[in-house]
Amino acid sequence: MNYKVGIIGYGVMGKIRHQAIDEIKKGTVIALSEPNGEPNINGIPNISHEEILNHPEVDVIIVCTPNFLNKELTIRALNARKHVFCEKPPAFTGADILEIQEAEAKSGKKLMYGFNHRHHDSVIHMKNLIDSGQYGKVLWLRGRYGKSVTADYFNQWRAKKELAGGGILMDQGIHMLDLFLYLSGDFDVIKSEVSNLYWHMDVEDNAFVILKESATGKVASLHSTMSQWRHLFSLEIFLEKGYMVLNGLITSSMSYGEETLSIARNRSTAPAATWKDEVVTKYVNNNSWRYEMDHFFDSINENKDIEIGNSKDAYKLMKIIDKVYEQKDF
Known part of the structure; x- marks a missing residue:
């Protein structure tokens, strides 16, 4: 199946993800949301975050925004019944991840986080x-x-x-x-x-x-x-x-x-x-971007669990970061 994709945030990472999606040919980007971009970017409509979240044809949302937006957009996309791929960091704290997991469970959709180093x-x-x-x-x-x-x-x-x-x-x-x-x-x-x-x-x-x-x-x-x-x-x-x-x-x-x-x-x-x-x-060669998108789209298509970069992985990671920042003295 070829999924319809919307990308929120079309800076460096948004463009990298777009290229990988085009290469694996398992999805087609039909909408972008980049506040500083032209109304059309390479022939693809550039619309608001709100419009892309509620786009009736979009099956998958790729979140490539500044860190503070990751949690909010992930939850909103899951609530809109979209599959979600979000760049790191997943959120700011472990508690944030628990909120995200609640939305993930209710949605029944796939959620994966972008830790491409695993895919080198x-x-x-x-x-x-x-x-x-x-x-x-x-x-x-x-x-x-x-x-x-x-x-x-x-x-x-x-x-x-x-x-x-x-x-x-x-x-x-x-x-x-x-x-x-x-x-x-x-x-x-x-x-x-x-x-x-x-x-x-x-x-x-x-x-x-x-x-x-x-x-x-x-x-x-x-x-x-x-x-x-x-x-x-x-x-x-x-x-x-x-x-x-x-x-x-690389x-x-x-x-x-x-x-x-x-x-x-x-x-x-x-x-x-x-x-x-x-x-x-x-x-x-750096094949990580392609491997990562392959894993995400195959998990959707075959309705199987995300094995690499799931929300459980994210929770373990953010609990460690919580502990590190608790010990910060400035």
Whole structure:
């Protein structure tokens, strides 16, 4: 079935989602809602949020708006009996997610959140290897995700807590936390230091987060920063029988460098694994946007549960972020 789609918010992410929908050919975008756009954008009507929510022909709504609108538009779209795909963050708090889940249950429609990092080919490979058990249990994870911003950041909605909900943790760190949960399971102990050391905004420019699973002793550490003057993405996972290190991430600007996954088995006696023992794979294509839309539309078409990026995942993630911000001291 080819679904009729409306996109609310037609900035960078709205355009990316539109392209992915066109590529998979499982939906057709028939309406857009971008307040600053022309009445018609590439031949597609640009109408109000209200009109798109109540459009009788729209089956699916894609929400690509500033963070503060995500919860409201998701609930309104579900209440209008539309399937919903919403960009991250899902909302501002775990309590918000519970409200969204109530609307989701009443609607009977599909709801999926845009955590595209889960859909990178490198991460899919890591997930399959971890789930296979051939490397044993996860012992610890370390994630670093950072970028630099320019002075005009102060004028953007992301720099305002009431519009963004938070700073770099809500912007980038949320992706790494999501990968921790996706690749290794839950955590029940959260400790953090959150600061606005350099930019002195009302949102954080650095977040240091330590997570622990009490039952197993598994630990994960995250540093999310906007004072990383050289863009960086690095995810390290060490298991009982080996390790996986993902450095770089394919983006349109390639500012995070090449996406390179190194995997090796450990040794029980010296010398430990060396660089030459690693199997190194470089990924040259970012298929995540297409894979993500495929998963969403297939779940609708086959009436099956959203397995990757559902509201249960969102709730676990936002409960961790709640705990982090509770420990903020500025």
